[in-house]
Amino acid sequence: MSVLFIDTDCELPIARVKEAGIKNIIKMPYTICGEQRYDDLGETYNAKEFFDKVRAGNMPITSGLNAEEYKEYFEPYFEKGEDILYVSFSEKMSSTFTYMDIAVKELSEKYPKAKFTRFDTKGISLGAGIACYYAGKMHSEGKSNAEIIEFLTTFIKRIHLYISPADLFHLKRGGRLTGAQAMLGTLLQVKPIIKLMDGKLVSTEKVNGRNKAIAKLADYAINDVRDTDKYPIIILDADCKEDAEKLRAKVAAVHPDADIWMIDVGPVIGTHCGPDTIAIVFIGDIKE
Numbered sequence: 001m002s003v004l005f006i007d008t009d010c011e012l013p014i015a016r017v018k019e020a021g022i023k024n025i026i027k028m029p030y031t032i033c034g035e036q037r038y039d040d041l042g043e044t045y046n047a048k049e050f051f052d053k054v055r056a057g058n059m060p061i062t063s064g065l066n067a068e069e070y071k072e073y074f075e076p077y078f079e080k081g082e083d084i085l086y087v088s089f090s091e092k093m094s095s096t097f098t099y100m101d102i103a104v105k106e107l108s109e110k111y112p113k114a115k116f117t118r119f120d121t122k123g124i125s126l127g128a129g130i131a132c133y134y135a136g137k138m139h140s141e142g143k144s145n146a147e148i149i150e151f152l153t154t155f156i157k158r159i160h161l162y163i164s165p166a167d168l169f170h171l172k173r174g175g176r177l178t179g180a181q182a183m184l185g186t187l188l189q190v191k192p193i194i195k196l197m198d199g200k201l202v203s204t205e206k207v208n209g210r211n212k213a214i215a216k217l218a219d220y221a222i223n224d225v226r227d228t229d230k231y232p233i234i235i236l237d238a239d240c241k242e243d244a245e246k247l248r249a250k251v252a253a254v255h256p257d258a259d260i261w262m263i264d265v266g267p268v269i270g271t272h273c274g275p276d277t278i279a280i281v282f283i284g285d286i287k288e
Contacts, residue, residue, distance in 0.1 A: 002083040004139040004148075005073070008039035009089035010121075011236070011266045012129035017041060020136030026073055026086075028096075030267045032060040039268050047264035051239035051275040060271040064096025070103035074116070081113040085145045087135045087152070089128045090199035091120050119149055122199035125269045126234045126261075126281045127161035157286045161196035162204075162220050164213040166240075166276035193217070197287075214243055217280045218250035224284040228258040231283040238265040238277040247278060 006012070007026040017025065027038035032053055039045070054060060077084050091097045097118075104116050119135075121128040131152055138148045191213035195204045207213050221233055233251060237244035248260055265277060 002085060002139070002145050003077050004136060005084065005086040006132040006136070007086075007088055008041050008266065009094075009124060009268055010087075010129035010132045011125045011263065011269055012041060012132050013263055014041040014043050016129075016133055016261075017136070020133050021140030022132070022136035024073070026065070026070075028062070028065070028268050030060055030062045030271055032267070032271075033058050037267070039266055041266070042264065045264075045267055047266075047270075048239050050267050050270060054270070055275050060267065062268050062271050064094055064099060067099045067103040067106070070100045071107060074103065074107055075111075078107040078111040078114040078116070081111065083115045083145055084117065085135075085139075085148065086116070086118045087128075087132050087148075088118055088120055089124050090122045092122075092199035093124055117145060117149070119152055120199070121152070121156050121159075123156065123159060123161065123196060124201075125161070125265070125279065126236060126263060127159055127196045130159060130231070130234065130281060130283070131156055154286070155283075158226075158283050159196075159281065160220065160224060160284045160287065161279065161281045162217050163194040163196075163201070163273065163277060163279040164191055164210075164217060165194070165273050166191075166210075167274065210243065211246075214247050214278065215250065217278065218247055221251050221280050221282045222254045225255065225258070225282040226284050228255055232259040232261045234261045234263060234281040236263050236265050236277075236279040236281070238270050238273060238275050240276045240278055243276070243278050247280065251280075 003024060004022060005024040005026055006022055008028045027040060029036055029038050121131040135148050135152060190206045190208060191210060192203050193205045193216055194201050207216050225233060235244050235247050244262060252260060
């Protein structure tokens, strides 16, 4: 037997999780207004409520899980001697995997018949979530862990994620954006375009104004998307529905048959990107 795990930093909505047949979800914590909560992929989360609190000056924080918490997730399956495959977000974005490694080492010594494998998607949000979705479908179809990993190894190289936050404050505050300060400075009305590259978020260019940022995100998808008959185009927004709809309309005008998913940015990722962030994820050619 094998068991599949994902985590909530993939931001795959709970309806899609169920659609893919995924049953084991590692919930990542966040704290806002002094209360610690766990991301549940939208079961109880209200995006507008969360981002309104942030706009009002309530700064959320995130944290990783400790080794004991990881043990609680994994030990029942180690005890059964099952093969565990965990499809995770990028290890370059969190120190939480240090504690996961401690937990797995202890469990492996206690239950040597079990096998644990973590596959790093080198992504975050739906840049990881789209990989989790297809891993879940393959697992539900009875594919082996080796077959799933073989597919994911190529597939993650085709995942393109572009983000345009309203500003850089939250990304700077959380240390999630490499080189942004030097590259972009504090120019007013300049909107950064950020790309997921090899497990990190990197500033690629800047444009003047929100409408140009939306147009740039649309251009990436319009020009670079592939296989829209197989894979969705995903638009995420941090409580900026009008802008998300503008982006959807631009993409749909050129790719009318594409399956476009409209998804809320969740609380953990939202802590680091801030309100009014907009992003697009699609499957293209293998990235250089």
